[in-house]
Amino acid sequence: MSIFNAGINPFKIKQTKVVPIFYTITDDYAKYAAASINSVMKHADPNRHYRIIIMYDKLNWRNRLRLRNMVTRNCAIEFHKMKYNLYMQIIVRYCAKRSGSGDFFANAVYYYRAFIARLFLQYDKGIYVDSDTILMDDIGKLYDIDLGNNVIAGRVDPKVAMVKEFVDYVEKGLDVPHTDYINSGVLLMDLKKLRKLHYITKMTDLIKKDADLVAPDQDYLNVILKGKIMHLDKAWNLQPEGENPKGAKILHFNLSKKPWYHEDVNCGEEFWNAAKGTGFYGDLMRGKERYTAADAERDAMKIKALIEKAAELSKVKKPLLKVK
Numbered sequence: 287m288s289i290f291n292a293g294i295n296p297f298k299i300k301q302t303k304v305v306p307i308f309y310t311i312t313d314d315y316a317k318y319a320a321a322s323i324n325s326v327m328k329h330a331d332p333n334r335h336y337r338i339i340i341m342y343d344k345l346n347w348r349n350r351l352r353l354r355n356m357v358t359r360n361c362a363i364e365f366h367k368m369k370y371n372l373y374m375q376i377i378v379r380y381c382a383k384r385s386g387s388g389d390f391f392a393n394a395v396y397y398y399r400a401f402i403a404r405l406f407l408q409y410d411k412g413i414y415v416d417s418d419t420i421l422m423d424d425i426g427k428l429y430d431i432d433l434g435n436n437v438i439a440g441r442v443d444p445k446v447a448m449v450k451e452f453v454d455y456v457e458k459g460l461d462v463p464h465t466d467y468i469n470s471g472v473l474l475m476d477l478k479k480l481r482k483l484h485y486i487t488k489m490t491d492l493i494k495k496d497a498d499l500v501a502p503d504q505d506y507l508n509v510i511l512k513g514k515i516m517h518l519d520k521a522w523n524l525q526p527e528g529e530n531p532k533g534a535k536i537l538h539f540n541l542s543k544k545p546w547y548h549e550d551v552n553c554g555e556e557f558w559n560a561a562k563g564t565g566f567y568g569d570l571m572r573g574k575e576r577y578t579a580a581d582a583e584r585d586a587m588k589i590k591a592l593i594e595k596a597a598e599l600s601k602v603k604k605p606l607l608k609v610k
């Protein structure tokens with residue numbers, strides 16, 4: 287159905303640039319991304335156009351169909367299957383090695399955001415959001431923020447400041463002041479500048495060095511773009527575990543109890559409200575019912591292991607990564 291036969295006069299829509307919003311998912315993440323996408327749509331400005339681009343490697347037809355069905359008049363949904371090129375090969379190899387050591391982030395999907403500038407030449411600016419987010423305001427307002435001379439914008443990671451081991455790790459291990467280290471879950475990107483910098487080449491060159499890291503994709507981003515990052519207001523990446531959610535524009539359930547598994551999660555209701563009306567609500571309910579105490583134990587252990595790893599890696603004499 288085009289906007290012509292939907293009874294909408296396209297010439298009356300104020301013509302502003304399309305807002306491209308990127309998600310990177312697997313089948314496991316489709317249901318959480320659906321809630322986030324629904325929340326983008328709920329807060330979309332009727333006078334703007336949005337394009338939601340879902341980057342994936344494996345996504346079954348049922349999940350693709352359910353996501354595609356969410357399309358609205360001014361929010362298009364597109365899919366992009368990742369191709370196995372040289373860059374991907376380097377990342378997949380690195381991940382395969384890391385997964386043996388039980389790494390939290392040993393999945394190539396975490397690195398797809400680094401490809402956005404290179405793959406989507408039609409855009410000069412774009413937004414990346416994690417699937418574990420819920421929009422509370424129009425994402426177009428994030429897109430409008432002027433990056434000035436910076437390459438990207440992100441929020442200084444609040445989880446780092448909360449844990450001494452993480453502070454030591456980013457400062458000693460990465461040589462980045464913890465007050466500058468950003469979380470990569472919500473990013474506003476100048477894609478033109480990222481292309482000019484050859485970001486993906488720089489990242490994969492570093493990956494080839496095979497350094498053991500706490501949060502690889504995020505660590506590479508902070509190290510490579512050091513000094514070129516604008517800090518976003520905390521409202522754009524508010525992490526309700528341990529933070530007052532008042533005034534939040536994006537809620538991010540980062541490194542915390544996930545609302546789709548746990549009852550007692552700050553702002554969990556916002557997640558379930560956004561999940562309602564997606565084709566994934568039943569799946570999410572069943573996932574919650576099936577989540578056991580043993581699963582919760584395992585998830586808590588993963589975060590504990592990450593902190594232990596940070597403590598271990600901050601003992602280094604020289605920073606772990608060196609950018610040419």
Ligand SMILES: [Mn+2]
Binds near residue numbers: 471539
């Ligand atoms: Mn996240």
